[in-house]
Amino acid sequence: MAFSETPYELRSARFLAAEVHARVLRPGDTVVDATLGNGHDACRLAELVGPEGRLIGMDVQAEAVERSRARLTEAGLIGRCELHVLGHERMAEIVREPVRLIVFNLGWLPGGDKTITTHWDTTRRAVEAALSLLLPGGVLTVCAYPGHAAGDEERSALPGLFAALRPQDYNVLHQRFLNAGPGAPECFVAQRQG
Numbered sequence: 001m002a003f004s005e006t007p008y009e010l011r012s013a014r015f016l017a018a019e020v021h022a023r024v025l026r027p028g029d030t031v032v033d034a035t036l037g038n039g040h041d042a043c044r045l046a047e048l049v050g051p052e053g054r055l056i057g058m059d060v061q062a063e064a065v066e067r068s069r070a071r072l073t074e075a076g077l078i079g080r081c082e083l084h085v086l087g088h089e090r091m092a093e094i095v096r097e098p099v100r101l102i103v104f105n106l107g108w109l110p111g112g113d114k115t116i117t118t119h120w121d122t123t124r125r126a127v128e129a130a131l132s133l134l135l136p137g138g139v140l141t142v143c144a145y146p147g148h149a150a151g152d153e154e155r156s157a158l159p160g161l162f163a164a165l166r167p168q169d170y171n172v173l174h175q176r177f178l179n180a181g182p183g184a185p186e187c188f189v190a191q192r193q194g
């Protein structure tokens with residue numbers, strides 16, 4: 001493995017997830033962004049899969065999809081992207097073949113309506129669908145944000161869902177900052193076994 005030029009900074013759940021994404025994705029891969037939001041993650045992921053790769057993105061809010069479309073267009077990446085206004089619990093309707101990586105960044109749209117946030121009922125169904133859509137060796141990352149009611153419920157319930165998976169099928173890692181207070185974001189990484 002080549003050494004990175006940039007200094008390592010242990011600073012956030014999203015940073016930890018982004019490191020995993022950069023290690024997992026290869027040019028030509030298909031990646032799913034299950035929570036498009038403002039399109040920051042989508043731009044980074046679409047870069048990583050290269051011009052032969054594909055990003056399938058979704059968000060329950062049309063506003064988020066349009067913001068992401070604008071950002072991807074501006075970055076010259078929209079040609080490799082397929083964006084949907086859709087709840088991620090329905091992702092199996094648009095992801096028709098196994099994929100290398102599926103990314104969830106839970107919560108609400110930054111700069112948007114905070115009442116439209118992810119909720120455990122749909123997050124659970126979406127994560128279960130995503131797990132079954134991974135290629136062997138494929139990876140799922142979930143960044144969870146406690147500190148509000150829906151986020152607290154997700155953060156509390158996710159370990160149970162992942163812990164129930166058979167180790168023959170998935171390896172799962174749970175990363176949390178131990179000295180950053182109870183509201184600190186957490187990152188879950190699951191890899192489907194070969």
Ligand SMILES: C[S@@+](CC[C@H](N)C(=O)[O-])C[C@H]1O[C@@H](n2cnc3c(N)ncnc32)[C@H](O)[C@@H]1O
Pocket residue numbers: 034035036037038039040041042058059060061064086087088089105106107108109110116117118119122
């Ligand atoms: C924290 S934001 C995502 C940030 C984004 N990844 C970025 O880089 O800007 C979470 C997003 O999840 C979306 N969301 C909430 N419930 C959803 C659902 N059931 N399916 C898909 N997206 C959902 C929200 O609309 C919001 O845009």
